[in-house]
Amino acid sequence: MKFLLNRMSRKFGRGCLEFRADDGRSWTLGRNEPRAVLHLRDPSALNRILLNPQLQFGQSYMDGAWDPADGNLLQVLKVAMHMAGSLNNNWFEKLLGDAAAWLGELNNPLRSRSNVHRHYDLDYDLYSTFLDQEMFYSCAYFNDEGRDEPMSLESAQQAKCAHIAAKLDLKPGARVLDIGCGWGSLAFFLAQRFDVRVTGITLSEEQLKVAQRRAQERGLGKQVEFRLEDYRDTRGDFDAVVSVGMFEHVGRPQYRNFFQQVHDLLTPDGTALLHTIGRTTPPGGSNPWIRKYIFPGGYIPAASEVMAAMEPKDLILTDFEVWRLHYARTLAEWNRRFQIHRHSFADRFGERFCRMWEFYLLVSEAGFRWGDLVVFHAQMERSLNRLPLTRDYLYGGDRRRKTVTSIRRQA
Numbered sequence: 365m366k367f368l369l370n371r372m373s374r375k376f377g378r379g380c381l382e383f384r385a386d387d388g389r390s391w392t393l394g395r396n397e398p399r400a401v402l403h404l405r406d407p408s409a410l411n412r413i414l415l416n417p418q419l420q421f422g423q424s425y426m427d428g429a430w431d432p433a434d435g436n437l438l439q440v441l442k443v444a445m446h447m448a449g450s451l452n453n454n455w456f457e458k459l460l461g462d463a464a465a466w467l468g469e470l471n472n473p474l475r476s477r478s479n480v481h482r483h484y485d486l487d488y489d490l491y492s493t494f495l496d497q498e499m500f501y502s503c504a505y506f507n508d509e510g511r512d513e514p515m516s517l518e519s520a521q522q523a524k525c526a527h528i529a530a531k532l533d534l535k536p537g538a539r540v541l542d543i544g545c546g547w548g549s550l551a552f553f554l555a556q557r558f559d560v561r562v563t564g565i566t567l568s569e570e571q572l573k574v575a576q577r578r579a580q581e582r583g584l585g586k587q588v589e590f591r592l593e594d595y596r597d598t599r600g601d602f603d604a605v606v607s608v609g610m611f612e613h614v615g616r617p618q619y620r621n622f623f624q625q626v627h628d629l630l631t632p633d634g635t636a637l638l639h640t641i642g643r644t645t646p647p648g649g650s651n652p653w654i655r656k657y658i659f660p661g662g663y664i665p666a667a668s669e670v671m672a673a674m675e676p677k678d679l680i681l682t683d684f685e686v687w688r689l690h691y692a693r694t695l696a697e698w699n700r701r702f703q704i705h706r707h708s709f710a711d712r713f714g715e716r717f718c719r720m721w722e723f724y725l726l727v728s729e730a731g732f733r734w735g736d737l738v739v740f741h742a743q744m745e746r747s748l749n750r751l752p753l754t755r756d757y758l759y760g761g762d763r764r765r766k767t768v769t770s771i772r773r774q775a
Contacts, residue, residue, distance in 0.1 A: 365410070369393050372414070379447035381440070383410055384433065393447075400443040401433035417448075422653035422727065426720045437722065441730035449735065465649035469615030471661045473594045477567045479613060479661040484546075484568035490709065491547075494701040496521045499547040499574075502609035502639065503691040503739045517697045520690075525553040528606060530758050531637045531683065531743050533751055534558045538603040541565070541629060543595050544610025548575030548588065555587045563600070565593040595625055603634045611640035612662050619665075619673035627677045632746050636679070641691070642667060642740035658724050670742060682751055683743035683758075691739055692732035699725040 373380075373394050380394035383404040391410060404410060409429035412420040421444065424430060425437075432440045471479065495501055496518045504520035505527050515523070528550070534540070536559040542551050545564025548571075555562050566572055575590040595610075605626050614622050626636050647666045655662065667684075674681065699722060702709075710718045731737040745751065 376447045379443045381443055398443050400440040402430045403433045404430050419652040422723050425723050426716050438726050441727050442734050445730045445734040462649040469661055469663050470617050471615040480567040482660055485570040488574060493705045494698045498549045500549045501546055504694045506690055506693055525550055528637055529554060532604040532635050534560050540604045541602040543607040547571050548578050550608060551588050555584055562588045564590045565598060601631050602629050603631055605630050605636040608639040611638055615661055616663055623674045623677040623679060627679050630746055633750050636744040638742040640740050642738055643736045644738055645736040657720055679744040682745045685741040687739035692729050695725055695729035
């Protein structure tokens with residue numbers, strides 16, 4: 365085993381993982397910084413990890429086969445992320461992995477609903493415990509550089525909504541479609557702040573129930589409508605189409621169909637905004653552990669894949685923004701809140717579920733901090749002259765509105 369590990373260690377430019385068993389034996393993979401030590405409770409798990417690291421590293425943690433020696437799982441995942449990034453995958457293995465991922469992304473309506481059920485129809489109390497008060501389950505926007513105090517998760521999620529609304533350039537009475545509306549959080553923000561009518565669609569029965577209840581509680585039943593509906597079945601004309609954190613579940617075989625729907629649902633002078641996790645590297649497969657336990661049928665796109673699917677559909681890309689590290693901060697706060705109530709979830713769902721959930725949150729954070737994950741914002745139009753010609757309307761914010769108001773008063 366040690367001979368094999370020494371041979372394998374030559375492949376890694378960065379990172380070192382040391383596995384220590386209860387009987388005093390130890391094994392080392394990699395040679396350079398950064399380093400992390402794992403307490404190997406089941407030495408037989410090491411063979412499984414070496415044979416299929418992308419799946420077995422997370423699965424063996426779920427099974428309790430190992431723990432971080434110092435309790436810092438994020439440090440272990442940081443090292444693992446550096447080690448994975450230094451490998452040049454065998455082209456044949458990569459081809460097989462990509463092919464398997466592609467087949468897993470053939471998300472017809474029935475399969476899409478099953479995939480959503482696996483993750484989003486979990487106990488509402490779980491999500492309400494670690495998300496912000498408005499229940500946003502997507503990347504927050506921390507525009508707090510230069511401030512004395514960092515933004516709270518609640519403030520950062522509101523900032524995200526305001527940024528999205530600015531990009532949609534909404535007018536009172538506009539008809540808005542929210543594809544993948546979650547628990548209705550963005551729909552409520554837009555309806556209350558901009559006096560628009562919002563139709564939210566989701567494939568999650570639990571999210572639909574919560575969204576409809578919240579709409580009634582807020583007196584927005586006539587202004588906001590939620591449907592259990594596949595985006596492929598939606599019909600109508602909308603002045604704005606927005607999709608936040610849903611495109612990751614579409615799957616590559618359906619990309620062109622998705623953008624065709626956006627085009628067909630958008631009025632000629634409408635605006636669309638796609639908010640999705642993306643990768644800074646070329647197209648590739650999906651992580652097998654994430655695909656098996658967290659997001660079946662999911663895929664994180666490269667920017668080139670988004671553009672290739674969008675461009676043939678007569679949609680004009682008018683703005684493309686990349687958010688770096690915002691999701692890492694969001695995930696860190698989600699995990700902090702989850703850990704506060706972890707004991708209660710262990711009692712209800714079991715220790716294995718809790719280990720799966722914390723691995724999911726932390727490996728995702730590691731991907732945004734040290735891997736190739738970012739967030740893409742793609743703004744689309746059907747007309748060249750729909751929006752202002754500069755970005756002032758996005759970042760001028762209150763300053764621009766105050767200037768306009770002052771000019772009007774002087775006139």
